Amino acid sequence: MRRSEFLRAASDEFGARASSMTHDLVLGGIGLTSVEALDAGVPPRDIWLALCDETDVPVERRYGVGRLDPRGRRP
Incomplete structure (x- = not known):
């Protein structure tokens, strides 16, 4: 999962x-918000x-x- 896919999924x-x-939501297993975790380099899949x-x-x-289909359209 990429950052863009994470943001689309959210x-x-x-x-x-x-x-x-x-x-705003601090994730219990990570101890950061999703945005903070992304900025810290945590893999987007783990954050999701x-x-x-x-x-x-x-x-x-x-x-x-969060993934686009092969033709570039949302599923």
């Missing part, structure tokens, strides 16, 4: 709340999974999100 999952979730754990995102919505 936006898709949390909508208008994505910015506050990634800037920690954010999902913290916010109880169902497992079926955790994997493969």
Whole structure:
């Protein structure tokens, strides 16, 4: 997962709340907000999974999100 995919996944999952979730919510397993963790070099996939754990995102919505399909359109 790339940074752009992480941000797209957060936006898709949390909508208008994505910015506050990634800037304000400290992730228990990481000890930083998502944005701080990205800036610190934590792999985006690890941040995404920690954010999902913290916010109880169902497992079926955790994997493969944020990726564009081969034609460049969102799934």
